[in-house]
Every structure is written in structure tokens, then in C-alpha cells.
Amino acid sequence: MARRRKVVAPSAQDLEGIEAEFRRETLNRPNAALAPISQVAAETAQMQSALSTQEREATARNQHDADAHREAVEQGRVIDLIALDEINENALVRDRTILDASELTELKNSIASHGLRLPIEVFRKEGEKPFGLISGYRRMHAFRELFALTGDAKYQTIKAIIRDPDALGGTITAMVEENEVRASLSHYERGRIAVIAAQQGVFPTAAEAVNQLFNAGSKAKRSKIRSFSLIFEELGDMLEFPEDLREKDGLRVATALRAGGEARFREALADGNPANAKEEWACLEVVAQEFEAEAVPQTKGGRPKTRTPALGWQGRDILHLSSGITLEQGVDSHGYVIRLRGKALNPELVSMAMSELQRLLEK
Template identity: 55%
Template sequence: MAKRRSLEVPSSDALQRMEEEFRRETPGPRSAVAPIAQIAAETAAIHDPRPPEARAEAARDRAEAAAFRDAQGRGLVMLDLLLDEIEPDALVRDRMVIDAAELDELQLAISRNGLRLPIEVFPRPGESRPWGLLSGYRRLMAVRALRDINRDGRYDRIKAVARDPQAMGGTFAAMVEENEIRAALSHYERGRIAVIAAQQGAFPNAEAAVDALFPVASKAKRSKIRSFALIFEELGDMLKFPETLREKDGLRLAQALRDGAEAPLREALADHAPISADDEAALIATTLDTLAAPAPDPRKGGRPKRTPGPRAVASSGFIIEAQEEPDGWVIRLGGPRRADRALVDELVRQLQYLLDKPD
């Protein structure tokens, strides 16, 4: 039988030596930095002759530059631009008419109190004027007028905010949204800018442009805008005072255009050349009054007119009526009594017999 070994409890000194050996042989906690990142950082530090403090400052500069670009893109940074750096006609403007009195009033306010609200611009890389005007056309025109009057350098520059038009739904949408908020557009101006946006390829057609440019408008309002877009498409080159068209008159004109009245309207406008908005409205109304009313289109809804047919009263009390409709005849069986299914089946068989008989 094997002799058992006796176990001895290690001394405190022996335990301490064992713990120190265990610590030396066991790796510490894993670093939070990925090995490849740590190697890249060490390599960059080897090839970067700058001291650690300089490298840290450069990293802060890069972070601050990125934050500045982000703030600038979100419109949180004010720019001070030369007027000649801004192209006011980079976009076709939705606002057709600028009231001279309002412009003079704005010009006077800026000369007294400065420009309280900056304009909005978007970048045009590679262009002679690197910034395009997005919103603030009247403000820009007022400051330009002040520069031309004073010529002392006070109005050579203007405060502006840079925008990313695509982040705002596109340049046309951003411009329309700004004008809808600050100064309501007429239906004709809305329809006009929708057509122009479609013609310039921003949208596949005017219908889609209206939906995209006026997304919060009601269905009825968008329908009205489409009517005025049609007026711009067919008579925009002939009308001299289209922005004064009243809603009721514009909708009547659009319906006439849908019914084929473009040619006589263009002829009337070319022959008479109205000299005022009232003159033009009266000419259009007179022309529309003289046009013959078009034949109703059954596809546009409503109950078509029916031609009365023969009618007979049976001795049993049933009333037989025949009605002519666009697609054929309808025979109705009525009266004080209600026909049952068996009687109707028999009537159908009798009709078939009559129709099957040779001529």
C-alpha cells in the first residue's frame, strides 16, 4: 500500500511569491483600442515629427473645422458676401412683380436700421459669381440700390446664410417655401413656377411639380394651381397682366382652354393689345362670352340625357317602358305589382325567341 504524502500549508511569504509570479505571467485587461488602430496611431506618431502637444492641437483644429462646415451647411453661420459674388438670377424667380413703393420702403428701413434678416444663398462651384440667390430677392435689390446711391463702401457687402438646396427639397421648393411664408404668391405665380420647374427638368411634368412645390396645400388648392399653370403654358406669352387674374376669372379661362379656346383667345389678345389689367380682363371675358358652349362630354360625369321610348300598360297592371341610352336600349318592368323571378326569366326567353327569329 502506497504511503500517503502529508500536505503542508504554505507560509505567507510563499503565498506572496506565488501571487507575484502569477501577475507577471498573466496578461492585463484587453485594451479598448483595436490592435490595427493602435498600430496605425503608433506608425503615424513615428512619421509625424511634431510633438504630442502639436499633434493634439492639429486634431482639435480638424474637429473644429468639421463642426464649422456642419454648422455652415445647416444655416447656423452668417456669411459676409460681396454683392458682386451673388448671382440674383441663378433661379427663375417665382415672384413676377416687385412693388416699387414696397421696395422704396424696404430700402429706407435698411438705411436706417441695417439689414435685420440675411438673404439665403447656395454655392455655385466654378462660376464667376460663386453664390446663387435662393431667397431674399427684394432685400438684395434694396441693398444694391443703396450701394449705387451712396458709393462709399457701406453697402458693398450683405449678410447671408448658406443653404444646401437639396436638403431643403430642391432650389425651387426652397424658394417657393420662403415666398409662401413671407409674401403669398398669386395662383398664376404658383402655376408659372411649377411649369418652369418642370421645363428645366426639376420635375417630370407640371402636375408633379405642383405636388412637390406645394405639398401642404389642399387638393382643391393644387387643382386651382394646375388650372393657372395651364393658362401660363398656353397664354403666358400673350398676357400682359396675368398676375392680376382673379381666381374666378382664371378658373373660367382655364376651363375654356381645356375646351379648345386657345386659338380665338390668342387672336383676340393679338388684335386688341390691352393697355391695362382691367382692359385685358374685359377682353378675355368678352371673348369667352362669344364662344359657343362646347358639347357636353359624357366622360366627365353626370347623368347623360335619355331619349324617351315606347311605353305600354298590361292588363295585369305591369308597366313596360323602353328607354334609349347612348349604348343601347333599356327595358324596364314596373307598376303597382312586383314581378317575380319566374316571370322575368320567361320574359327574357320570349325576347331571345323574338331576336333569334330570322328576318
């Protein structure tokens, strides 16, 4: 059986020895009554209060300046100096199709004399070149040519504002809006960028692209742009001088295209092989006049009179039949075309014509 240990209360002398040893092993804290975490907080507060009033004011100013700079960067109010080699000017399909040589020379002279007064606009992107150009296409070309001419290193970098495309309604919208304000774009250039934006899936249709990109324009202006977008869609691959097409002439071409004139225009351009803008319009005008002659003339004070075309062949491609039906052959971007027009046409007659074509073309 284990022996019980007898517990004896310490004497006063023993207690004094224990307290003395405890004081030797415990750090000397200024406020021993506080818990350790409270002591740490108090010491931190004492260190902070040690800063002078001037130092605290300077710290507050620095924090305010940092917040203001961050906000300015986010809002696109900070101008950066970016190397030209880091900017892809073709990251977007440009709305401007040509650069006027005399205007570019004038711009280069101005930059050489006074520097660049208006920064270009870019956006961040993935890829080898971290920036894509939104606006400033001519300014970038002027800088490249000045560096090639002078070799001056100052033309290797350019002032730029980094924009957030989403905040601007999209990169294409931002580019178009900037050029609408600063540049004189032709209706053809406007129609072209609308079609390309629709083809890239930015907008569901070219018409919707016109409405969104040029919503600040009048209804009449948007209507004209839609007409020129049709010209680009159906004839853009064959036109060599479309920017020289006058507004009223372009509207005539668009009217003929809506009447089914694509094949005739393409044939006229291929046969004419125009070498300049004047010759190109001559080819287009012939076809436009053909369709204008076929249009029903409107007279005041009564029903419009219908003009009966002469029977037989009109040129090489149009055949007027005694039944009032007109046949037209041609070639468009999808292949050979035979068009049938006339009040005598009906679904049954068209089906019979298709059967005859089947019998003729099948082996």
C-alpha cells in the same frame, strides 16, 4: 594551397578595450535596455506630458470649437458677408415676376434704419459668380439701390447663409418654399414656376411640379395652381398683366382653354391690343362667355337638357351645321387650327374630311 588563419580568443584586456570604444561611439540614452522605436515613443510621450493641465484643456476646447463651427457651416447656421458682385440673382428662374415699388421703398427704408435683419440664402455654383441666389431677391435689389443712392460701401456686401440645395430638396423647391412662407405669390406666379420647372426637366410634367412644389397646400389650392399653369402654358406669351388676373376669372379662362379656346383667346388679345389689366380682362372675358354659353346647362332632378345652337355662323370663326357638327377655325401657338365637334362625328367621317382637305390644298 591557402594557409589557414589561426583564430585566437581575445584576452580580457582586449574585451575591455572594445567595450570602452563602443561606449564612446554610442549616444547616451536614458534607457539603453529599450529598442530604438520604443525609445522614440517614450521620448514623444515625455514631451506631451510636459504640457500643463491648462494647456491641454485649451487644446481640447479649440478642437471642440473647430468641430462645432464645421458642423454649423454644414447645417447652414453660419452667416457670411458676401459681395453683391459675387452673387447671381438670376441663377434660378424666379417665381416672383414683378416687384412692387412701394414695398421695395418700404424695405429700403427699413434696411437703412435698422440694417438687414434676415440674411439672404445662396448656394455655391460654377462660373464667374461663385454664388447663386435662392431667397432674398427683393433684399438684394434693395441693397443695390441703396448703394447706387448713397455710395456707402456697407451696401456692397450682404449677410448670407450658404445652403446645400440638395439638402433642401433642390434649388427651385427651396426658393418656392421660402416665398410661400414669406411672400404673397399670385396663383399665376405659382403656376408659372411649375411650368418652367417642368420645361427645364426638374419634373416630368407641370402637374407633377405643382404636386411636388406645393405639396403642403390643400388639394383645392393645387387644383387652382394647375389651372393657372395651363394659362401660362397656352397664353403666357401674350398676357401683359397676368398677375392682376383674379382667381375666379382665371378659373373661367382655364375652363375655356380646356374646352379648346386657345385660338379664340389669342385672336381676341391680338385684336384688342389691351393697354392695361382692365382692357386685357375684357378681351378674355368675351371668349370665356362664348364657351360658357356653349356649355350644357345642368338642372336638378332629371337629365340635363341639351341646348341646340342656332345654325350657321356664330361670329367669324364658328360654324354650326344642320348635322349637329360644329366647325371652329383659329390660330394657336402651333399654327392654324380647324376643330370639329359633335355627336355625329366618327373616324370614317373625319377621314373623309381629311381627304377633301388634301384634294383642296394639294397643287
